[in-house]
Amino acid sequence: MANESQNWVVMVTAKTPTNIAVIKYWGKRDETLILPVNDSISVTLDPNHLCTTTTVAISPTFQQDRMWLNAKEISLTGGRFQSCLREIRSRACDVEDKKKGIKITKEDWSKLYLHIASYNNFPTAAGLASSAAGFACLVYALGKLMNVKEDESQLSAIARQGSGSACRSLYGGFVKWIMGKEENGSDSLAVQLADEKHWDDLVIVIAVVSSRQKETSSTSGMHETVETSLLLQHRAKEVVPKRILQMEEAIRNRDFASFSRLTCADSNQFHAVCLDTSPPIFYMNDTSHRIISIVEKWNRSEEAPQVAYTFDAGPNAVLIARDRKAAALLIQRLLYYFPPSSDDLNSYIIGDKSIAKDAGI
């Protein structure tokens, strides 16, 4: 560390949106490396609506690695944080700022401590994929700070070790997480199927049914499912491989009828698998079920489907409208069935599908 003073701080800030799976990841074949039992496909959201902003800083004055999430200090001892930090540190390269007289060599990175401040602009751990945006942003920001030369796909394999779904947030647009075959997980990574400009008619409306933290985390829920559900075996081996191919084709052809059929069916099967777990896991509630009925009834009354629904590990509805007109009608319907005076829905978040991955450094 050939530096004139020891009082410097180098920092990087990145912003990463969350992603919503339309073909779900549920179940791991390796819990430490976070290797899934099936491929999955997601849509990355507009970073202005649901995103994590993370600042990573390094300084010789820091005494230990520390992290704050939404202004509250959290522990960094968890294996997942440590895996991401270890993987990034092992790929760090020299950084030099001649003007400020700072030089950090490859070897220095493992001796220096980090301070990390992360902020989610949406409810954390309420089934809105906060860990996806969180780990993707952390890995991306650390990669920039430490001058890591890997491309997004390689970074996605590191983010995956923080939280599986995080690997898909390294890209905008439509993204596939390939489950991979290797035991060490080197080929379990994300690839972009189509960029953020592809199929930009789609509008995403998130109906926030509850912003409370979910009772069963995705991690423990999917562990129980792998242990006890026979339906999961059938889903992972027989159903998802075919759906992935059909979904890729639907996205390529901007075929909303197929896209919506597959998205709704996959969400429903994911929740069926949760029910098939012992003890059963209930992520959706009565309001979620009412939203499904409203959308199903509406789609059936039209010549072609107008809206797709999908629910992650929580009761909040992610509704994907075929275009702006359908989105406006959807909001009208939601307001009719859940007037502002009712307690069933908290708020709506309306966003375009997918924008860029790395909003700013």
Ligand code: DP6
């Ligand atoms: C229902 O990625 O949160 O949102 O890998 O254990 O951190 P871990 O789980 P996580 O699970 C996400 C599950 C899901 C479906 C999906 O995003 O594909």
